[in-house]
Amino acid sequence: MPFKVRRRKRESAVPTDSMSDIAFLLIIFFILTTSIRKLTGFKTDLPTADKSVASQKTPTVQLNGGQVRWDDKVISFAELKQKLGDLKLGSKPKGERVVLLDSGPDVAYQNYFEVMAMITSANGVVGILEEEKK
Amino acid sequence: MILKRKRRGPVTLPTASMGDIAFLLIIFFMVCSNFAKESNIKYKPPEAKEVDAVRDAGMSVVMDADGKIYLNGHELDGVDSLKTELEGMLKGKTNDTMREVLFKCDLSVMRKVFEPALGAIVAAGGTAVAVGDKRKRD
Numbered sequence: 248m249p250f251k252v253r254r255r256k257r258e259s260a261v262p263t264d265s266m267s268d269i270a271f272l273l274i275i276f277f278i279l280t281t282s283i284r285k286l287t288g289f290k291t292d293l294p295t296a297d298k299s300v301a302s303q304k305t306p307t308v309q310l311n312g313g314q315v316r317w318d319d320k321v322i323s324f325a326e327l328k329q330k331l332g333d334l335k336l337g338s339k340p341k342g343e344r345v346v347l348l349d350s351g352p353d354v355a356y357q358n359y360f361e362v363m364a365m366i367t368s369a370n371g372v373v374g375i376l377e378e379e380k381k
Numbered sequence: 382m383i384l385k386r387k388r389r390g391p392v393t394l395p396t397a398s399m400g401d402i403a404f405l406l407i408i409f410f411m412v413c414s415n416f417a418k419e420s421n422i423k424y425k426p427p428e429a430k431e432v433d434a435v436r437d438a439g440m441s442v443v444m445d446a447d448g449k450i451y452l453n454g455h456e457l458d459g460v461d462s463l464k465t466e467l468e469g470m471l472k473g474k475t476n477d478t479m480r481e482v483l484f485k486c487d488l489s490v491m492r493k494v495f496e497p498a499l500g501a502i503v504a505a506g507g508t509a510v511a512v513g514d515k516r517k518r519d
Contacts, residue, residue, distance in 0.1 A: 263400060270403030277410050287432040288512035290481070291499075356495050357488035360427035360513050368431035375496075 289367045306334060307376065308362055310350035315362065324361060331369035341372065349376040418454040419443050424487040428516040435510050440470055441483035442502060448494045460497045467505035482507040 308327065309316035315327050322330070336344045346366045350359060366373045424445045442463065443451040450457045457463050467482065474480050482502045486495050502509045 267396065267400035267403050270400055270407060273407050274403060274410065277407065277414075281410070281414060286435050286437055286483070286512060287515050288435045288483070288510055289432055290435070291484075291509045291511050350492055352491065352493035354492045355488060356486045356490045356492075357427040359492060359495075360486075360488070360511060361429045363511060364429035364431040364513070 289364055291363065291367070292372050305345055305347050305374070307347040307349055308366070310348065310354050310358060310362055312351070312353065313355075313358055315358075324365070327362070328365050328369075331365055331371065334369065334371070337370035344370060344372045345374040346371040347374045347376045419451065419485070422451055422454070424485060425489070426485060427488040427513040429513055430516045432513055432515050435483075435512065436478070436481070438481035438483050438510060439479075440467070440481075440507070441485060441512075442467075442498060444484075444486040444490055444495055444498055446487040446489055448490060450498055460501045463498060464501040464505050467502060467507055471506050477508065480507050481510050483512050484509045485512045 306317075309319075315322055315324060317327060317330055331346065334346075336346070346369075348359075348362060348366070363373050419441070422443050422445055424443060441453060443454075445451070450459065450463050452463060452466050457466065471480055484499060484502060486498075499509055
């Protein structure tokens with residue numbers, strides 16, 4: 248006669264004691280490897296104009312190499328900021344806020360970026376001045 | 382009157398839910414993080430004092446020191462393909478903020494190299510957002 252052997256069921260449990268240690272180690276890893284970085288910059292609105300079309304009255308910043316010119320006079324970046332502030336562009340309608348940027352082909356992006364940032368922060372609209380199209 | 386001293390049981394800290402809290406923190410960090418798509422591209426951003434915080438747009442164009450163009454981390458053949466790709470991505474996007482394209486360029490790149498890329502963003506109908514670091518010193 249076959250006997251049924253009743254087996255005792257073993258209690259099974261997943262060991263979770265070290266789970267919190269693992270989780271906290273993961274948090275520490277994420278915190279240490281993350282570099283919190285805020286994106287900074289400015290929005291550009293880049294209308295273009297031919298040299299022939301550009302109005303004589305439109306303020307123009309000339310950039311050549313590392314040299315900045317305003318009214319054909321070499322000025323420093325600090326002076327340019329002052330000049331742009333004097334224009335009080337914020338109180339003018341959008342069409343009159345254009346400041347033309349006339350730059351040579353060998354101007355590094357660093358200088359270009361700096362001038363564009365200055366014009367934008369003075370509430371100006373950067374207008375790229377292009378060579379006359381033949 | 383004789384007062385009986387109360388027997389104090391052993392003090393234990395409840396740690397059962399510690400794992401749950403930790404995993405919730407991990408999920409929070411992972412959801413809030415923006416993983417860098419362009420960590421493989423080597424470029425040095427320009428600096429200026431007059432920069433503000435900008436929103437991380439969905440599209441970003443990077444130009445490295447050699448003038449190579451990358452769109453969302455993928456290298457492109459040139460300015461023409463940048464324009465074509467951007468036109469496709471900007472199709473149907475009418476909102477101004479959705480048309481923003483981050484432009485990250487190495488500070489040493491010359492105008493004759495970076496301006497066509499900037500022009501391609503504008504020609505494709507995007508609004509270029511120039512990205513650079515804030516200068517801390519004068």
